[in-house]
Amino acid sequence: MVLMLAVNFAYMLLFAPQQEPVADLSYSRFKAELARDRVASVRMSGERVTGNFRDAVEIPADEGMAPVAYLRFQTVLPPVDDPELLPLLEKNGVELEAQASEKPTFWASLLISLLPWVLIIGVWVFVLKRMRESNGPGGGLFGQFRRSGAKLYSQQLSRVTFNDVAGLAEAKQELGEIIAYLRDPRHFSRLGGKVPRGILLVGPPGTGKTLLARAVAGEAEVPFFTISASQFIEMFVGVGASRVRDLFENAKKSAPAIIFIDELDAVGRSRGAGLGGGNDEREQTLNQLLSELDGFEPHQEVIVLAATNRPDVLDTALLRPGRFDRQVVVERPDWRDRLEILKVHARKVKLAEDVDLTPLAKGTPGMVGADLEAVMNEAALIAGREQAEAIGNEHLDKAKDRHLLGLERKLYLSDEEKRITAIHEAGHALVAKCLPGSDPIHKVTIIPRGQALGVTLQLPADDRYHYRYGYLTDRLAISLGGRAAEKLIFGEYSTGAQSDLKQVTDLAEKMVCQWGMSERLGPVSLERGVEHPFLGRKLATETTFSEETARLIDKEIEALSRQAERRAENLLEWNRPVLEQLAERLLVEEVLDEGALTEFFAAANLRLDEGGSAEAKGQS
Numbered sequence: 298m299v300l301m302l303a304v305n306f307a308y309m310l311l312f313a314p315q316q317e318p319v320a321d322l323s324y325s326r327f328k329a330e331l332a333r334d335r336v337a338s339v340r341m342s343g344e345r346v347t348g349n350f351r352d353a354v355e356i357p358a359d360e361g362m363a364p365v366a367y368l369r370f371q372t373v374l375p376p377v378d379d380p381e382l383l384p385l386l387e388k389n390g391v392e393l394e395a396q397a398s399e400k401p402t403f404w405a406s407l408l409i410s411l412l413p414w415v416l417i418i419g420v421w422v423f424v425l426k427r428m429r430e431s432n433g434p435g436g437g438l439f440g441q442f443r444r445s446g447a448k449l450y451s452q453q454l455s456r457v458t459f460n461d462v463a464g465l466a467e468a469k470q471e472l473g474e475i476i477a478y479l480r481d482p483r484h485f486s487r488l489g490g491k492v493p494r495g496i497l498l499v500g501p502p503g504t505g506k507t508l509l510a511r512a513v514a515g516e517a518e519v520p521f522f523t524i525s526a527s528q529f530i531e532m533f534v535g536v537g538a539s540r541v542r543d544l545f546e547n548a549k550k551s552a553p554a555i556i557f558i559d560e561l562d563a564v565g566r567s568r569g570a571g572l573g574g575g576n577d578e579r580e581q582t583l584n585q586l587l588s589e590l591d592g593f594e595p596h597q598e599v600i601v602l603a604a605t606n607r608p609d610v611l612d613t614a615l616l617r618p619g620r621f622d623r624q625v626v627v628e629r630p631d632w633r634d635r636l637e638i639l640k641v642h643a644r645k646v647k648l649a650e651d652v653d654l655t656p657l658a659k660g661t662p663g664m665v666g667a668d669l670e671a672v673m674n675e676a677a678l679i680a681g682r683e684q685a686e687a688i689g690n691e692h693l694d695k696a697k698d699r700h701l702l703g704l705e706r707k708l709y710l711s712d713e714e715k716r717i718t719a720i721h722e723a724g725h726a727l728v729a730k731c732l733p734g735s736d737p738i739h740k741v742t743i744i745p746r747g748q749a750l751g752v753t754l755q756l757p758a759d760d761r762y763h764y765r766y767g768y769l770t771d772r773l774a775i776s777l778g779g780r781a782a783e784k785l786i787f788g789e790y791s792t793g794a795q796s797d798l799k800q801v802t803d804l805a806e807k808m809v810c811q812w813g814m815s816e817r818l819g820p821v822s823l824e825r826g827v828e829h830p831f832l833g834r835k836l837a838t839e840t841t842f843s844e845e846t847a848r849l850i851d852k853e854i855e856a857l858s859r860q861a862e863r864r865a866e867n868l869l870e871w872n873r874p875v876l877e878q879l880a881e882r883l884l885v886e887e888v889l890d891e892g893a894l895t896e897f898f899a900a901a902n903l904r905l906d907e908g909g910s911a912e913a914k915g916q917s
């Protein structure tokens with residue numbers, strides 16, 4: 298870095314280029330132009346030649362680019378003298394000015410003579426910095442520089458505000474309280490507000506957790522200390538714990554302040570998990586972190602934010618009251634939020650007047666803020682390469698495709714997949730709606746999450762401990778509703794129902810083997826077999842039952858599943874227009890919550906299930 302700057306500077310002083318563009322010619326091209334009598338004047342200095350054309354000459358630029366017209370050119374003389382050159386110049390009456398090699402100016406020579414020193418000092422500073430940041434357990438020679446790797450963003454530097462964070466309305470609202478507290482702690486506590494110490498930001502990578510934490514610091518105008526938990530433990534044993542201590546010490550000194558720990562799961566995994574007794578260094582670091590979280594005095598106004606996308610693997614000790622006892626969910630954006638995010642990043646680039654970001658926002662389900670930012674950057678690069686005045690719709694489109702090709706995990710759905718997913722999820726939801734005894738639908742979405750392309754989420758109205766037969770057969774039908782809808786609309790199945798099928802088989806197996814719900818097998822518990830002969834799965838732990846029973850179990854599981862499938866198919870067929878409308882709505886909105894669904898179904902004229910569960914019971 299230091300090196301490049303210095304050299305560039307010297308270069309600029311030596312050969313300050315004229316404003317006009319200068320064509321870089323090969324020597325032979327130069328001679329060709331000369332022979333064609335297109336050169337007006339030449340100035341030689343050492344081996345460098347600059348000059349003017351008589352009229353503008355078009356020189357092809359890089360492949361695929363329009364040629365550029367130049368008035369000036371430069372070239373370099375070959376190392377061996379060219380006897381043809383002077384006669385050629387004279388013959389065409391080219392104005393010639395020759396000069397001994399240019400002398401560097403005073404400042405340039407000063408700079409050049411200082412260059413080695415600049416380099417040495419630069420390297421030294423760099424090394425010193427590294428050592429300070431990563432000093433070993435003993436501190437060694439540079440022990441006096443011991444410091445955590447946490448970066449301090451002073452008040453002036455953390456300019457990020459909620460304005461820069463698009464969407465995430467719920468998260469912002471929840472964090473608003475923290476900001477109020479940090480701005481005026483005394484006032485806040487006088488009102489009797491109890492402030493959480495630690496807040497866990499939970500969400501997939503790139504959804505803006507770090508950005509949000511920074512914005513909290515920016516809004517509250519307090520210093521921001523940040524470290525990634527993986528940095529705690531990358532060095533030597535013992536460093537992690539001491540870094541944690543230093544980080545908290547520093548933050549307390551500048552209180553009110555915010556500490557942000559990214560990738561908390563890197564240190565926060567449950568202790569003792571994993572083979573071979575776990576990782577001492579990590580556990581030490583985690584223990585230190587826990588004790589720091591407990592060690593705040595009431596007047597120390599430090600809030601600890603942490604981010605993770607795996608809250609499930611965290612050590613429960615981290616989640617106890619007084620530690621990270623509050624979770625703020627940072628979700629993947631829906632298209633409206635994606636539009637807002639695109640607008641935020643569009644502020645930094647120049648968009649053409651006619652650009653509409655809405656299609657881009659709608660066409661990028663599954664993308665998170667980081668992706669959208671990358672798309673916007675890519676579009677700016679593409680526009681720049683094409684020497685466009687501003688970013689146009691076509692650049693955005695290209696950038697989107699390019700980014701998608703680069704996405705390793707397939708989070709993005711093609712239009713085709715989106716349609717299939719919408720029909721599939723609408724199928725689940727519609728079947729559930731037509732079975733009055735089933736749980737209310739909390740949410741339907743076609744935003745991909747983890748492995749699932751879409752989700753239909755039902756929440757039980759209250760906690761259930763006992764399940765009626767009818768409730769269970771309803772569940773089977775709902776689970777098969779997605780697949781049945783695909784078949785009805787597209788005439789074929791896709792692979793999207795894999796986990797649905799597993800759910801169905803598991804549940805049906807329990808009904809038959811554990812809950813005695815099969816007429817043919819009777820009121821028996823069949824939890825005795827070892828390996829299920831056909832399903833290849835363990836049914837239970839001990840002994841075996843006869844082969845005949847095993848076959849019967851399979852038959853019964855199949856019968857339950859088929860009945861459920863028929864019910865789902867019937868319901869969907871009866872209500873096919875509603876199914877298609879619902880899928881259409883999903884394609885547009887991506888997420889439908891309980892309110893929207895209730896509203897939608899209220900307007901629909903549904904034909905409900907007609908005592909289907911009774912019929913199913915009779916048939917078995």
Ligand SMILES: Nc1ncnc2c1ncn2[C@@H]1O[C@H](COP(=O)(O)OP(=O)(O)OP(=O)(O)O)[C@@H](O)[C@H]1O
Pocket residue numbers: 461462463464465501502503504505506507508509559604638641665666667668670
């Ligand atoms: N809601 C948003 N509004 C505006 N920009 C966003 C948003 N979400 C993400 N971004 C952009 O994406 C970048 C990356 O986001 P950030 O680092 O905050 O994600 P993260 O959730 O912390 O990811 P990770 O878990 O990988 O650390 C941000 O710097 C920002 O430019």
Ligand SMILES: [Zn+2]
Pocket residue numbers: 721725776779780793794797
């Ligand atoms: Zn499904």
